[in-house]
């Protein structure tokens with residue numbers, strides 16, 4: 001039945017071309033419904049979500065057999081709360097995020113969601129529980145409606161429009177020549193950075209998943225876009241377990257918990273208030289470094305500080 005449904009068929013075609021092309025991970029992250037390549041364990045069970053608490057327990061990981069990128073990483077992202085990952089570039093923040101939907105598996109240790117080891121649940125059920133918003137949203141060839149529907153192939157038009165409204169995208173979509181049917185991508189209309197981000201947030205919202213993984217954009221948007229994107233993100237984050245790679249100081253300060261990473265290890269964790277006053281703490285040093293010019297638009301690329 002699903003295959004008779006046009007967007008699903010299109011998604012299946014996309015899957016094939018993605019597998020062939022070995023495209024970059026960022027693009028795959030946004031389309032979490034892609035069929036996992038490795039089969040589930042014979043005894044895999046569907047993930048049962050209660051409050052969607054994520055726990056890393058002594059997780060070790062390397063991209064090859066002879067490198068170790070993450071060294072015994074342990075932390076808990078509480079259900080319904082926002083956990084910010086901060087730290088210098090190359091610390092392993094994106095790697096941590098990529099282990100949650102099981103794009104890679106740890107070499108040692110375990111990752112639990114509501115107490116269930118994710119290695120023991122079906123990948124389909126795991127990925128159904130997760131939405132991802134990347135730093136540089138990818139738009140596929142197709143209409144605006146198609147691009148939001150990639151978040152969930154069986155979403156109705158009404159659900160797509162609702163997601164777009166919550167992502168503060170509905171109004172600019174209606175202002176396009178063909179509204180939701182306007183083609184985007186290489187042969188379509190050009191959208192601004194802020195508009196693309198809001199489409200990507202709408203794509204995440206239409207999944208209605210309990211877990212949101214967010215790689216905050218580092219590129220500066222104009223003030224108006226910045227505010228619209230921030231409102232859309234606030235909407236997306238509310239009531240979900242959020243793990244955010246935070247580049248904006250405002251996100252870090254508001255997070256329920258901050259995990260500070262350096263060279264593949266968690267070196268500190270706590271709230272902004274607690275970490276900022278810790279003597280000789282890495283976070284306090286990064287924070288002081290940034291303080292004289294701190295502002296909502298500050299990025300790690302501008303400061304080199306990673307927060």
Ligand code: ADP
Nearest residue numbers: 063064069087088089090091092093094095096
């Ligand atoms: P961060 O997000 O904190 O900047 P990353 O998780 O992207 O850090 O990277 C951590 C380390 O892993 C870096 O040394 C990086 O070069 C390496 N790395 C990241 N992705 C890959 C990959 N796909 N293959 C091999 N090494 C990678």
Ligand code: MG
Nearest residue numbers: 093094095245
């Ligand atoms: Mg990164």
